[in-house]
Amino acid sequence: MFEAAELGVEVDKQTWEAEAPKVRDALLQAQRDLAGSKYSCVILVSGVEGAGKREVVNFLLEWMDARGVQTHVMRDPTEEELDRPFYWRWWRRLPLTGRTAIFLGSWYSAAIVGRVFGEIKDKDLDQALDRAIEFERMLSQENVIVVKLWCHVSKKMQKKRFKTLEKDKATRWRVTRTDWKFFKHYDDFREVSEHALRRTTIGEAPWHIVDAGDARYRNLSVARIVIDAIRERIALDASPKKAAKVVPIAAAPPPKSLLTAVDHGVSVDRKKYEKRLPALQARLNDLVGRLPKARKSVVLVFEGPDAAGKGGTIRRLTGAMEAGSWEVVAIAAPTDEERGHPYLWRFWRNLPRSGRVTIYDRSWYGRVLVERVEGFCPPPDWQRAYAEINAFEEQLAEHGNVILKFWLAITQDEQLRRFKDRQTTPYKQYKITEEDWRNRAKWDAYEQAACETFEKTSTSIAPWVIVEANDKLHARLEVLKAVTSALEKALD
Amino acid sequence: MFEAAELGVEVDKQTWEAEAPKVRDALLQAQRDLAGSKYSCVILVSGVEGAGKREVVNFLLEWMDARGVQTHVMRDPTEEELDRPFYWRWWRRLPLTGRTAIFLGSWYSAAIVGRVFGEIKDKDLDQALDRAIEFERMLSQENVIVVKLWCHVSKKMQKKRFKTLEKDKATRWRVTRTDWKFFKHYDDFREVSEHALRRTTIGEAPWHIVDAGDARYRNLSVARIVIDAIRERIALDASPKKAAKVVPIAAAPPPKSLLTAVDHGVSVDRKKYEKRLPALQARLNDLVGRLPKARKSVVLVFEGPDAAGKGGTIRRLTGAMEAGSWEVVAIAAPTDEERGHPYLWRFWRNLPRSGRVTIYDRSWYGRVLVERVEGFCPPPDWQRAYAEINAFEEQLAEHGNVILKFWLAITQDEQLRRFKDRQTTPYKQYKITEEDWRNRAKWDAYEQAACETFEKTSTSIAPWVIVEANDKLHARLEVLKAVTSALEKALD
Numbered sequence: 001m002f003e004a005a006e007l008g009v010e011v012d013k014q015t016w017e018a019e020a021p022k023v024r025d026a027l028l029q030a031q032r033d034l035a036g037s038k039y040s041c042v043i044l045v046s047g048v049e050g051a052g053k054r055e056v057v058n059f060l061l062e063w064m065d066a067r068g069v070q071t072h073v074m075r076d077p078t079e080e081e082l083d084r085p086f087y088w089r090w091w092r093r094l095p096l097t098g099r100t101a102i103f104l105g106s107w108y109s110a111a112i113v114g115r116v117f118g119e120i121k122d123k124d125l126d127q128a129l130d131r132a133i134e135f136e137r138m139l140s141q142e143n144v145i146v147v148k149l150w151c152h153v154s155k156k157m158q159k160k161r162f163k164t165l166e167k168d169k170a171t172r173w174r175v176t177r178t179d180w181k182f183f184k185h186y187d188d189f190r191e192v193s194e195h196a197l198r199r200t201t202i203g204e205a206p207w208h209i210v211d212a213g214d215a216r217y218r219n220l221s222v223a224r225i226v227i228d229a230i231r232e233r234i235a236l237d238a239s240p241k242k243a244a245k246v247v248p249i250a251a252a253p254p255p256k257s258l259l260t261a262v263d264h265g266v267s268v269d270r271k272k273y274e275k276r277l278p279a280l281q282a283r284l285n286d287l288v289g290r291l292p293k294a295r296k297s298v299v300l301v302f303e304g305p306d307a308a309g310k311g312g313t314i315r316r317l318t319g320a321m322e323a324g325s326w327e328v329v330a331i332a333a334p335t336d337e338e339r340g341h342p343y344l345w346r347f348w349r350n351l352p353r354s355g356r357v358t359i360y361d362r363s364w365y366g367r368v369l370v371e372r373v374e375g376f377c378p379p380p381d382w383q384r385a386y387a388e389i390n391a392f393e394e395q396l397a398e399h400g401n402v403i404l405k406f407w408l409a410i411t412q413d414e415q416l417r418r419f420k421d422r423q424t425t426p427y428k429q430y431k432i433t434e435e436d437w438r439n440r441a442k443w444d445a446y447e448q449a450a451c452e453t454f455e456k457t458s459t460s461i462a463p464w465v466i467v468e469a470n471d472k473l474h475a476r477l478e479v480l481k482a483v484t485s486a487l488e489k490a491l492d
Numbered sequence: 493m494f495e496a497a498e499l500g501v502e503v504d505k506q507t508w509e510a511e512a513p514k515v516r517d518a519l520l521q522a523q524r525d526l527a528g529s530k531y532s533c534v535i536l537v538s539g540v541e542g543a544g545k546r547e548v549v550n551f552l553l554e555w556m557d558a559r560g561v562q563t564h565v566m567r568d569p570t571e572e573e574l575d576r577p578f579y580w581r582w583w584r585r586l587p588l589t590g591r592t593a594i595f596l597g598s599w600y601s602a603a604i605v606g607r608v609f610g611e612i613k614d615k616d617l618d619q620a621l622d623r624a625i626e627f628e629r630m631l632s633q634e635n636v637i638v639v640k641l642w643c644h645v646s647k648k649m650q651k652k653r654f655k656t657l658e659k660d661k662a663t664r665w666r667v668t669r670t671d672w673k674f675f676k677h678y679d680d681f682r683e684v685s686e687h688a689l690r691r692t693t694i695g696e697a698p699w700h701i702v703d704a705g706d707a708r709y710r711n712l713s714v715a716r717i718v719i720d721a722i723r724e725r726i727a728l729d730a731s732p733k734k735a736a737k738v739v740p741i742a743a744a745p746p747p748k749s750l751l752t753a754v755d756h757g758v759s760v761d762r763k764k765y766e767k768r769l770p771a772l773q774a775r776l777n778d779l780v781g782r783l784p785k786a787r788k789s790v791v792l793v794f795e796g797p798d799a800a801g802k803g804g805t806i807r808r809l810t811g812a813m814e815a816g817s818w819e820v821v822a823i824a825a826p827t828d829e830e831r832g833h834p835y836l837w838r839f840w841r842n843l844p845r846s847g848r849v850t851i852y853d854r855s856w857y858g859r860v861l862v863e864r865v866e867g868f869c870p871p872p873d874w875q876r877a878y879a880e881i882n883a884f885e886e887q888l889a890e891h892g893n894v895i896l897k898f899w900l901a902i903t904q905d906e907q908l909r910r911f912k913d914r915q916t917t918p919y920k921q922y923k924i925t926e927e928d929w930r931n932r933a934k935w936d937a938y939e940q941a942a943c944e945t946f947e948k949t950s951t952s953i954a955p956w957v958i959v960e961a962n963d964k965l966h967a968r969l970e971v972l973k974a975v976t977s978a979l980e981k982a983l984d
Contacts, residue, residue, distance in 0.1 A: 040832070083845040085887040091840035097832035123615040130622045131883075138880055141873070142834035340532070340589035342634035348583035353575040381633070388630055391623075395577040 001194045004455050005152040005211035009256040016216045023223045024063050030230040031064055031100070037234050039143045040095040043226060044106040047151030048189060049182050050161040051212040056151060057104050059219045060226070070095060074105035086110075087135060094144065106148070107132050112196055116188045125192070129199050140204035147229045148205055149222060150197060151212040155186045191460065198394075198459050203384025209455055232379065257451045258466055262409045267471035280480040281320035287487040288321050292355030294491055296400045299352070300483065301363045304408035305446065306436045307418040309472045313408065314359055316476045317483065327352060331362040343367055343385075344392055354400065364389055365405075368453050373445045386456040393462040402490045403462035406479055407450065408469035412443055493686045496947050497644040497703035501748040508708045515715045516555050522722040523556055523592070529726050531635045532587040535718060536598040539643030540681060541674050542653040543704040548643060549596050551711045552718070562587060566597035578602075579627060586636065598640070599624050604688055608680045617684070621691050632696035639721045640697055641714060642689060643704040647678045683952065690886075690951050695876025701947055724871065749943045750958055754901045759963035772972040773812035779979040780813050784847030786983055788892045791844070792975065793855045796900035797938065798928045799910040801964045805900065806851055808968045809975065819844060823854040835859055835877075836884055846892065856881055857897075860945050865937045878948040885954040894982045895954035898971055899942065900961035904935055 111128035458464040469475035603620035950956040961967035
C-alpha cells in the first residue's frame with residue numbers, strides 16, 4: 001500500500017515554477033465552486049511523524065482563500081471534550097456549507113496509536129474503524145466532501161528527518177521524545193495503518209497516500225487531490241455522465257510511479273533459466289502437495305498489458321503441479337448471467353475449495369482497470385470497488401487463502417514488438433485483435449489506473465508483485481520465486 | 493423494538509377476504525415490475541422460532557409467480573460450503589436480474605445464535621454485523637433489493653405454539669429439542685436480536701418486524717412489505733420525486749398499533765396527584781444530585797402531537813432539580829447555520845456535559861416525523877436516519893447517558909378540545925398557530941411515522957415510553973415515575 005509512496009519522487013524547481021501557479025489557480029477555482037455549492041469540505045491530514053503534516057496544513061492555508069477555511073490542530077481532547085462522546089470534538093468543528101475545515105490529525109489517530117502500543121486489541125480497532133466509516137458515509141450523504149490524506153515517508157527518511165532537525169539548535173525542539181518512541185515502532189505503525197487504510201478506503205471517502213519525501217511533490221499532490229475531490233463531487237451532483245468526463249488534474253502523470261520505476265533492462269540468459277526453472281518447479285510441486293493437509297488454498301492473480309506474457313508464465317506454474325490440484329480461470333467479458341448479478345458474483349462462484357491453487361488470468365481487478373478506463377462503469381461504482389475488493393480478499397485470507405497478485409510490466413516498445421510478431425506468425429495471429437490495438441492507445445490511462453490499484457489494494461494479506469516482464473524468462477522465474485517463498489512462509 | 497409486534501393484532505376472516513385479493517394482485521404486479529427492471533430481490537425470512545417462518549416462505553411462494561422465485565432453506569453449511577469463506581453460500585444463491593430469492597434463515601442467524609449461547613463475544617457479533625452491513629450495501633448498490641423480515645412472537649405465544657403442536661400426534665415432530673432449548677433462552681435471544689436489528693437497520697436495507705401472532709395479519713404484512721420495497725426502489729430509479737409520491741400499500745393503518753392500543757381512559761384525581769407529585773419530585777432531586785459523582789448524564793426526549801402537554805410535563809421535571817443541573821433544549825425550525833451542517837449537528841452541539849440532565853422538547857426525531865410527513869426530506873434520507881439515530885444514541889449510552897424518550901399520546905378529540913381552549917383563552921393564544929391546524933389534518937400520517945419510529949428506534953439502551961396523556965396529571969406522574977426508576981437502576 002505504501003510502496004508507491006517510497007519511490008523518492010522529486011519535483012525540481014523549474015517544474016515547480018511551471019506547475020505551481022496553474023495548480024494554485026485550480027485550487028482557488030475549486031474553492032470558489034465549493035462556496036457556491038451545497039457542499040462543505042473536510043480535509044484530514046494524517047500520516048507518519050516526520051512526513052510534514054504540519055507543513056501540509058500550512059501550505060493549504062497559504063494557497064487557499066483563508067476566508068473560507070478553518071484549521072484545527074487536534075491535540076489531546078480537552079476536559080470539555082472528554083465529558084462527551086468521542087465524536088463530539090469532530091462534530092463541533094464541522095464546516096458550514098461552502099466552507100472547508102482542515103484537521104491536523106483525524107478520528108483515526110487515537111485508535112491507531114492505541115493499537116500500536118497495545119492499549120487496545122484488534123477487534124477494538126476494527127470497531128473504531130467501522131464507526132469511522134459510518135461517520136464518513138453519513139457526512140458524505142449529508143453533503144460533506146471528506147478528503148483523507150495520508151502523508152508517508154519511509155523509515156529511513158523518518159530517521160533522517162529527525163536527525164537533521166536535531167542537529168540544528170534552532171529546530172531541535174521540533175523532535176520530541178514521543179517522536180523517537182514512535183520511530184521505534186515504525187514497523188508496527190506501518191502494519192496497523194495499512195490495515196486501517198485498507199478497511200476504510202470507501203468509495204465515498206477514499207484514502208490518498210501522499211509521497212511526502214519531497215516537499216514540492218508533496219504539495220502539488222495534496223493540492224491536486226483536494227481539487228479533484230471537490231470537482232468530482234460537484235460534477236457528480238449535476239450528472240454521473242458529466243462526472244465521468246471530469247479530467248482529474250491529479251492525472252498529470254507523476255514523474256515516477258511504481259510502473260515507471262520498473263527496471264526493464266533486467267534479463268536472464270537461457271542457460272541459467274533452464275537450470276533454475278526445474279528447481280523452482282520441483283519446490284512448487286512439493287509445497288502445493290502440502291496444501292490440503294494444512295487446509296490452505298492459493299489464489300494467484302495475473303494482470304498486466306496485453307502480450308505481457310501472462311499465459312506463458314501461468315503455464316510454467318501449472319506445469320509444475322499435479323492435475324486436480326490447480327485450476328486456471330480465464331476472465332473474459334462477463335456472460336449474460338454474470339451481468340445479471342453483482343460484479344463480484346462471477347469470482348465468488350469460481351472460488352476454489354480448500355487445498356487447491358486457483359490462478360486467475362485477469363480478475364476482479366477488471367472493475368478498476370478496463371471497466372474504469374473504457375468507461376464501462378461510472379466513477380462512483382469503480383471508486384467503491386477498492387473497498388469491496390479489499391473486503392473480498394480479506395474473507396479469502398481469513399479462510400486460509402494465500403493470495404498473490406502479479407502485474408507483468410512491459411514497455412510500450414516491447415508490446416509493439418510482440419504485437420507485430422503475433423501478426424506475422426500464423427499460429428499466433430488468433431492472439432491479436434483490434435481491441436488490443438485500441439487498448440494500447442490508452443496506455444497512460446491504464447498505467448494510471450494500475451498505479452491507483454496498487455496503492456489502494458496492495459496489502460500485507462494480498463500484496464501486488466510487480467514483475468519486470470520485458471524478458472519473459474526473467475518474469476517466469478520471478479513469479480515462481482514469489483509463489484514458492486510465499487508458500488514456504490504460509491506453510492511453516 | 494419488539495413491543496409493537498406483541499399487540500396481538502388480528503385480521504378477521506371477512507377483512508382477509510376483502511383485502512387478500514387486492515394485495516395478492518399488487519404483489520404479482522410488483523413482481524412483474526421487478527422482472528422488467530434492472531433489479532433483483534432478496535427476501536430474508538428471519539425471526540424467533542415458532543413465529544411461522546416456514547409458513548411465510550410457503551405463503552410467498554403461493555402468492556408469487558413461481559417462475560421468478562427461488563426458495564432456499566438455509567440449514568447447516570455443507571462440506572462444500574465449509575470449504576469456502578462464509579459468504580460463499582449466499583453469493584452462490586443470489587438471484588439473477590428480474591428474479592427473487594427467498595431465504596429461510598439469513599447471514600445473521602449464525603452470529604446471533606452463537607452470541608446467545610456464548611460461543612462468541614459481543615465484539616465478534618459486532619464484527620459479523622458490520623460485515624453483513626457491508627454486504628447488503630454492496631448488494632443494494634449492485635441493484636439487489638434486500639428485504640429483511642423479522643417474524644416475532646412473544647415468549648408466551650412461543651410457548652403456547654410449541655405446546656399446541658406437541659399435543660397433536662400429527663404435528664409433534666415439528667417441535668424439536670432445539671426449539672425448547674431456544675425457548676429457554678428466549679430473553680437472551682430478544683436482547684441479542686434487538687442489538688443486531690438496531691445496528692443493521694440501514695437505509696438501504698432496513699429490518700421489518702412482523703407481528704406473527706395471527707397468520708392472516710402476518711401474511712398481509714409480509715406481502716405489503718415486499719410490495720413496497722420493490723415499488724419504492726423502482727420508482728426511486730426514475731426519480732427521487734417520483735419515489736416520494738409512491739403511496740406505500742403498507743400504509744393501510746394496521747388494525748392496532750402501539751398508539752391505537754393506548755388506553756385513553758386512565759386518569760388520576762387531583763388529590764392523589766398532589767400527594768404523589770412532591771414525593772416523586774423529591775426522589776428525582778435526590779437522584780439527579782448523585783449524577784456528577786457517578787459520572788452519568790441524562791437525556792430525555794419529548795415528542796407527541798401538538799398540545800399533548802410536553803411543556804407542562806417538562807416543567808414538573810425541571811421544577812424538581814437544582815438550577816445548573818439541567819437544561820431544556822426546545823427544538824424549532826433549524827437556523828441557517830444549522831441547515832448548513834448535517835442534520836444531527838444541532839443536537840451534537842447541545843450535548844450536555846457529564847452529570848447533567850438535558851431535556852429535549854422535540855428532538856432529532858423530527859427527521860423521521862415532521863420532515864418525513866411534510867416531505868421536507870426525500871425518502872432515502874429519512875430512511876437512513878433510523879440507523880444514524882441509533883448510532884448517535886449508542887454513542888450517548890456508551891458515554892454514560894441514561895436515555896428515555898417519551899411520546900405523550902392524546903386523542904384527536906382531546907387535541908381539538910385543547911386547541912379550542914387555546915384559542916379562547918387570551919394568555920394561551922400564542923400557543924396556537926395555523927401550522928398546528930395543518931399538522932392536525934395529517935394525524936394518520938404522523939401516527940404511522942411515529943409507529944415506525946418506535947419499531948426502529950426503541951431499544952434497551954434508549955427505550956420509547958408511550959404515555960397516556962389525555963389526562964395531564966396522569967401523564968406527569970407517569971413520566972416522573974419512568975425517569976426516577978430509570979435513574980435508580982442506572983445509579984445502583
